[in-house]
Amino acid sequence: MKVLWLDRAIKRPEAPPLAFLMIMAILLGLTTPGFLAGANLLSIVSQVSVVGIVSLALNQVILAGEIDVSVGSLLAACAFTFATMAHVTSGLLLPLLASVAVGACIGLLNGAIVTVGRVPSIVATLGMLLALRGVVLLLGANGILLVPSAARLFGLSTVLGVPVPIVFLILVFAGLDIANRHTEWGRDVFAVGSNRRAADAVGLRAGFVKFRCFVAVGLGCGLAGTVFAGQIGEIQATAATGFELQAIAAVVLGGTSITGGRGSTFAPVIGAVLVGVILNALTLNSVPGTFEQLVLGSLILAAISIDAVRFRALRRAS
Amino acid sequence: MQDIVEPTSCPATARAEPAVVACRLIDAGKNFAGVWAVRHVDLEFRTGEVHAVMGENGAGKSTLMKMLHGVHLPDEGQVEVFGRIVSMTSPRLAEAEGIAMVPQELDLFPDLSIVENLFVGRKRPRTRLGMFDWPAMRRAALAAFARLDIAIDVDASVRSLSGANAQMVEIARALMHDARIVIMDEPTAALTEREAQRLFGILGELKRRGVAIVYISHRLDEVFQIADCITVMRDGERIHTGPTGDLEMATLIQMMVGRPLSKLFHRTRHPAGDTMLELRNLGRRSAFRDISFTVRRGEIVGMSGLIGAGRSEVAQAIFGVAPATEGQILIAGEPVSIATSRQGIGHGIIYVPEERRSQGLVLEYAIDWNMSFSALDRISRGGFVSRRREKQIAERFRSLFSIRCNGVGAPVGSLSGGNQQKVLLAKALVVEPDIILLDEPTRGVDVGAKAEIYRIIDDLAAAGKAVLVVSSEMNELLSMADRILVMHRGRLTGSFDGPDFAVAEIGAAAAGILVERAEDVALHPGAVT
Numbered sequence: 001m002k003v004l005w006l007d008r009a010i011k012r013p014e015a016p017p018l019a020f021l022m023i024m025a026i027l028l029g030l031t032t033p034g035f036l037a038g039a040n041l042l043s044i045v046s047q048v049s050v051v052g053i054v055s056l057a058l059n060q061v062i063l064a065g066e067i068d069v070s071v072g073s074l075l076a077a078c079a080f081t082f083a084t085m086a087h088v089t090s091g092l093l094l095p096l097l098a099s100v101a102v103g104a105c106i107g108l109l110n111g112a113i114v115t116v117g118r119v120p121s122i123v124a125t126l127g128m129l130l131a132l133r134g135v136v137l138l139l140g141a142n143g144i145l146l147v148p149s150a151a152r153l154f155g156l157s158t159v160l161g162v163p164v165p166i167v168f169l170i171l172v173f174a175g176l177d178i179a180n181r182h183t184e185w186g187r188d189v190f191a192v193g194s195n196r197r198a199a200d201a202v203g204l205r206a207g208f209v210k211f212r213c214f215v216a217v218g219l220g221c222g223l224a225g226t227v228f229a230g231q232i233g234e235i236q237a238t239a240a241t242g243f244e245l246q247a248i249a250a251v252v253l254g255g256t257s258i259t260g261g262r263g264s265t266f267a268p269v270i271g272a273v274l275v276g277v278i279l280n281a282l283t284l285n286s287v288p289g290t291f292e293q294l295v296l297g298s299l300i301l302a303a304i305s306i307d308a309v310r311f312r313a314l315r316r317a318s
Numbered sequence: 319m320q321d322i323v324e325p326t327s328c329p330a331t332a333r334a335e336p337a338v339v340a341c342r343l344i345d346a347g348k349n350f351a352g353v354w355a356v357r358h359v360d361l362e363f364r365t366g367e368v369h370a371v372m373g374e375n376g377a378g379k380s381t382l383m384k385m386l387h388g389v390h391l392p393d394e395g396q397v398e399v400f401g402r403i404v405s406m407t408s409p410r411l412a413e414a415e416g417i418a419m420v421p422q423e424l425d426l427f428p429d430l431s432i433v434e435n436l437f438v439g440r441k442r443p444r445t446r447l448g449m450f451d452w453p454a455m456r457r458a459a460l461a462a463f464a465r466l467d468i469a470i471d472v473d474a475s476v477r478s479l480s481g482a483n484a485q486m487v488e489i490a491r492a493l494m495h496d497a498r499i500v501i502m503d504e505p506t507a508a509l510t511e512r513e514a515q516r517l518f519g520i521l522g523e524l525k526r527r528g529v530a531i532v533y534i535s536h537r538l539d540e541v542f543q544i545a546d547c548i549t550v551m552r553d554g555e556r557i558h559t560g561p562t563g564d565l566e567m568a569t570l571i572q573m574m575v576g577r578p579l580s581k582l583f584h585r586t587r588h589p590a591g592d593t594m595l596e597l598r599n600l601g602r603r604s605a606f607r608d609i610s611f612t613v614r615r616g617e618i619v620g621m622s623g624l625i626g627a628g629r630s631e632v633a634q635a636i637f638g639v640a641p642a643t644e645g646q647i648l649i650a651g652e653p654v655s656i657a658t659s660r661q662g663i664g665h666g667i668i669y670v671p672e673e674r675r676s677q678g679l680v681l682e683y684a685i686d687w688n689m690s691f692s693a694l695d696r697i698s699r700g701g702f703v704s705r706r707r708e709k710q711i712a713e714r715f716r717s718l719f720s721i722r723c724n725g726v727g728a729p730v731g732s733l734s735g736g737n738q739q740k741v742l743l744a745k746a747l748v749v750e751p752d753i754i755l756l757d758e759p760t761r762g763v764d765v766g767a768k769a770e771i772y773r774i775i776d777d778l779a780a781a782g783k784a785v786l787v788v789s790s791e792m793n794e795l796l797s798m799a800d801r802i803l804v805m806h807r808g809r810l811t812g813s814f815d816g817p818d819f820a821v822a823e824i825g826a827a828a829a830g831i832l833v834e835r836a837e838d839v840a841l842h843p844g845a846v847t
Contacts, residue, residue, distance in 0.1 A: 008473065182449040184442075191427050191438045198425035202439030203410045261429040 014255035014267045016306065021274050028277070032284045040280070042163060048250075048276035049165035050075070050228045051243075053172050055250035055268035057220030060176065060213040062251050065193035065260030066121040068217050070110060072244035073132035076235070078103045078225025080136055083235050086151035095151060100222030106132065107218020111211035129244065140237035147229045155230020165227045169269070172220065177265040185212055193260030249296060250275055253303045257311070337364040340400060340499050340530035341386065341417070347394035348381050355381040356554045357394070363499065368521055368531045370541045370562075373551035374574055374792060379534050382551065383501050386532065387419045388412035399499070415499075418492030422503040424484050428477035433459045435476055436491050462490040466520050482513035489520065500524065501532040506540060507626050518544050536624045538567055538829035550574055571825035575792050585798060585817070586776055591615030593651065594784035595636070595667075595753050600645035605631040606808040609645070613753070613784040618775065620799030621788040623828045628808040629788045630672065633755040636786075637669035638662035649753070663692070668751035670742055672758040672788075678742045681731030685723055685741055686712035688730050693748040715744035719774055736767020743774060754778060757788045772798055796821070806830040 009015060029036040045052075054071050061068045078099045085095035106128070113124040154164050180186035192199045192206045199206050229235060254271025256263025278299065279292060339362050347357040356378040363369050373379050384390045385397060388406035396403050399415045406412045409419070426435050433452070436459050443451040443458075459472040468486055476484060485505065492500050506514040521544055524531060535541050541548065541562070548565055550558040550573045557573050558565075593612045601607035606628035613619045621629045635642040638656040646653055649665050656662050662669070671677035679688050690697060690708045697707040712726035719740040723733055730741055739759065746754065759775065760768045775798065779785050789795050795802050796819055804812035804827040812827030814820060 011475075178449075181452075187434065187438070187442075187450075190430055190434075194427040194429040195425070198427055199438070201409065201425045203408070204439050261427070 012255075012264065013257065013262050013307075014264050014270055016310065017253055017255045017267070017270050017274060017303070021270060021277065024274070024277055024281070028281050028284075032281060035281070035284060042166070044276040044280050045169070045273060046163040046165050047231075047280075048272040049163075049169040050224045050231070051246050051250050051275065052169045052269055052272035053224040053227070054217070054220050054243075055247040055254075055272055056169075056172050056176055056265070057217040058247050059251050059254075059256055059263065059265065059268040060189055060216050061121075061210075062248075062256055062258060063193045063260060063263050064189045064210045064213045065196065066114060066210055066213065067248070067258075068110060068121065068125045068214060069244045069248070070106070070125040070128035070132060071217060071221055071247050072240050072242060073129050073136065074103060074106055074218065074221040075225055075228060075243055076136050076237075076240040077106065077132050078222045079229040079235055079239060080140060080145065080225075082226050082229045083145050083147045083151070086148050086229075090150075092151060092153060096154075096223075096226050099225045100219060103218040103220070103222025103225065104215060105218070107215040107221075110218070111214030114214065115207040115211045133241075136239075137237045140235070143236075145235045147233050147235065152230040152233055154226040155228070155232075165231070168223060168227055172223065173265065173269055176216075180265050185209060189213060190261060193262075195261070246275065246296075249300050252300060252307075255307070257307065258304065262311075337366050338400075339363070339398075340365045341532075342398040343382070343385070343392075343395065344398060345395035346382075346385055346392045346397065348385060348390050349393045354554055356385070356551075359395070359551075359556045361549060361556060361559065363530045363532055364547075365498070365528045365530050366525050367546045368525060368533050368544050369547045369549065370533045370535060370545035371549050371551060372535070372538075372541060372570065372574055374790070377551040377574070378554040379551050380503070381554075383419070383503060383532065383534060386412070386499070387417060387501055413495060413497075416495075416497050417499045417501065418495060418497035419501045420485065420488045420492060420503065420505055422505075422507060424481075424488055426476045426484055426487060429475060431475055432470065432472045432479075432487055435487055436462065436494055440495070458494065459490070462494045465493065466490060466523070482509050482516075485509070485517070486520075493524075497529065499530045499532065501534075503534045504536065504625075505533075506535065506537060514540065538570065538825070542567065567826065567829075568822045571822050575821055575825065585618075586780060587817075588616050588780050590617040590800070591782060594649065595786070596648040596651075597632075597636070598646040598648065600632065600635060600642045600647065602631065602635055602640065602643045605640075606635075606805070607644070609805075609810050611803055611810065611813065613786055615752075615782045615784055616779050617800050618779045618785045618787060618798055620795035620802040621786060621805065622790075622792065622795055622802050622824060623805035623811075625790060627805040627828070629805050630757050631808075632805070633669055633757055633786060633788055636662070636753075637667050637755055639669065663749060663751075666750075666752035667755065668746040668749060668753070669755040670746045670757060670759065672761060674738055674742050678745070679730050679738060681738075682729055684727045685716070685721070685730055685733075686726040688741055689715060689745045689748055692745060696749070711748060712744075715740075715747070719744060720770065734764070734767070736763035736770070739763050739767065739771060740774070743771070747778075751783070753784045753786075755786045755788075758790065759787060760789075760791070760794060768794075792821070792824070804828050 034040055054075060058068055058071060081102045082095045082099040085098045086092070089095065110125055110128055113119050114121045157164050159167050180189070188199070188204050188209045191204060192209050196206060228240065232239070250271035251268045252258055252271065253274055254267030254269065256267040275296065278295060282292060282295065341363045343359050343361045346359045348355050359382065371379050371382065381390060385392050388409045388411050391405065391407055397406065398404065399417065404415055406415065427438060430438065433455050437455055443454045445451045456472060463470050463472065463486070466486060466489065470483060470486065476487060479487065505517060509517065521531060533541070533545060545562045548560065548562050548570065549556060550570065552574065592615055594615050595613040597609050597611055600609040609632055611619070621632070623629050631640060634640040636647060636656070638659045638661050641657045647656060648654065654665055656665060686708050689712050694703055697704050697711065709726060715721065716723065716726055721737050721740045723737060730738055733741065743759070756775065760771050763771065775785060775787065787795065787799065800816050802814045802816070802819060802824060803810060804814070804824055806828055807830060811830060812824065814824055
């Protein structure tokens with residue numbers, strides 16, 4: 001007889017990446033000295049927390065059947081805002097709020113262009129990616145913006161021994177997990193992404209659901225921007241270039257379907273950690289950094305292909 | 319049209335609880351772009367009653383249902399629900415009035431669980447902490463299915479369900495909302511015989527609970543099995559309403575079809591030539607089987623039957639887009655194997671699909687581009703398409719078919735439905751096929767364009783082509799075909815010779831009645847030609 005909960009757990013979209021992550025961890029633990037050390041594990045998660053936070057928010061957009069590729073420039077803009085504000089004021093609250101506010105405004109704009117202006121999200125956010133980078137380049141043309149050391153708290157300090165970036169990651173995860181289980185918006189995100197026509201038929205306001213997803217991405221980037229600024233300590237106008245691909249990779253690697261509707265809140269976290277583990281393993285085994293892109297790219301291709309095959313298999317099985 | 323005054327509902331029959339009028343249409347009418355899809359309809363649906371609404375395609379059934387379900391607001395007359403005049407401008411408002419619809423094409427969320435599907439867009443129960451109360455939702459879902467006497471895993475995703483079970487989810491969804499009026503649109507179209515019987519059991523249960531059921535179906539056999547009362551619609555008007563028991567099947571068919579249409583079109587009779595296409599026991603798993611017939615040069619053979627009977631599938635198998643898995647296809651007496659549409663075209667076959675927007679035409683492209691898609695090799699030299707030849711061909715078909723357009727460079731999307739259909743026909747004919755398979759060639763075109771399309775088809779036959787026409791419009795086949803084949807649930811159930819067709823028998827064969835006699839026909843396909 002089939003064990004029902006196990007059967008269902010295996011069919012969850014994030015099950016294969018989680019299994020893959022665990023196998024990787026065990027293999028690396030056996031072969032690479034120092035990998036399973038607590039400090040190393042904490043540092044891996046800490047390093048991926050920026051990607052993790054952004055991809056958790058991006059996950060909502062992708063679940064709803066849209067995409068946001070502007071997150072690279074968006075993150076840079078938020079980090080830039082944070083660092084600039086940290087120079088003019090002393091406390092951390094104001095820079096944090098400023099960063100989140102800038103993120104939210106851009107998220108609002110993205111959402112409005114896509115849902116009110118009915119521009120395909122790939123086009124709208126691609127435009128935003130370029131335009132925002134242009135703004136950052138104009139404002140930050142005079143070289144490197146140093147983050148005041150007091151303002152690097154969000155990137156470097158710890159709470160009860162846990163790095164702040166990880167605390168932020170956990171809070172964002174918990175918030176979105178509750179939203180996805182227990183709020184109308186969270187549930188509707190899945191419904192809209194799964195079958196738009198049916199969503200309209202039962203009277204869901206699909207546009208508004210999506211709009212809020214884009215705002216969530218803005219908020220996520222605002223928060224992640226403070227961590228990002230704290231971790232790297234100096235911000236160039238080209239900071240976080242290509243970051244959007246890492247974020248999308250984390251979502252897809254974690255098991256959320258790029259076509260929307262299928263996925264989970266766990267997916268982006270698993271995906272982000274998976275990316276971190278692989279990069280860490282490459283470093284520990286002294287693989288040249290030039291291989292990173294190749295390895296990550298191949299992994300994404302593999303993940304998407306496996307997901308497509310698995311999806312068809314699940315359908316056939318039914 | 320309405321020659322006798324009919325009652326608007328059935329006289330109440332003896333039952334435990336007195337039936338009341340759940341819903342009433344009062345002189346209701348709906349106008350689309352100046353054409354009345356439905357007009358002057360007075361109709362009552364009572365609690366605890368299955369009321370079947372019958373009629374051919376285009377008779378106005380769907381429009382009627384959409385007025386009951388808030389999709390269309392009547393342009394004339396009124397809708398009354400439990401004695402109160404209502405103005406329902408959206409399905410949500412209809413739902414608030416206790417009216418639920420189980421649509422023909424199921425609108426569910428495949429990636430979500432069954433529980434979730436039942437509650438999407440509805441108020442979900444919450445715990446005292448303000449969280450969604452998932453255990454309560456599960457219990458409500460289980461209770462809804464228990465009432466239907468169905469054991470189902472409510473946590474499974476809808477994607478993993480069979481068509482029948484997905485439909486049960488739609489029904490459960492309707493019941494969860496305590497619907498007092500349930501509209502079902504062709505609910506058995508996707509079900510097997512056994513699943514259909516289970517559905518009828520559920521309908522019985524709903525009746526006992528005093529739900530008014532509006533049941534739309536083309537299947538005469540099941541309507542006679544389950545309906546208490548039958549209304550017949552034709553050309554947007556109510557033709558008849560009365561208890562099922564008072565109605566003979568032949569009478570019902572006659573009422574649905576009406577008199578053969580005042581001749582829209584006069585066939586030119588021409589002698590048929592050699593056998594061009596022959597099927598021998600053609601079959602494809604779970605679609606159709608044992609299909610045998612012939613089509614000769616100069617002959618127009620019609621294919622009648624209900625939607626889902628397998629007619630389009632047979633045509634697609636001949637063409638090769640969805641190849642047959644058993645049996646044989648012979649062309650001009652030679653056995654051939656056709657596994658792809660490319661091979662079909664190679665054998666001189668062309669198939670004109672029903673869905674011109676999704677399968678046939680690129681609406682943004684010009685008329686001449688659309689026509690030459692399938693024949694670019696004929697008008698190219700050294701890999702370069704000759705625009706001059708392309709235009710010549712387009713102009714020839716334009717005048718031949720009198721396509722009304724603003725030049726052959728105009729986008730197809732700018733044409734009327736009828737003219738689009740002519741472009742689609744032209745596109746098929748550019749490759750000069752010998753065998754032409756037409757699937758619902760006049761779907762969604764106006765009467766004038768229909769007549770022109772009939773003329774084109776007649777000309778094709780006169781030119782010695784073998785033509786097979788799949789159509790759901792009986793009058794179309796009656797006035798055009800040399801012979802009408804009837805399919806029912808994947809089998810050939812009848813073959814009738816023109817020009818004087820036995821209308822009632824064709825209708826019965828489509829409903830799957832007289833199967834014994836029809837099987838004789840199927841066994842000797844040559845005997846009736």
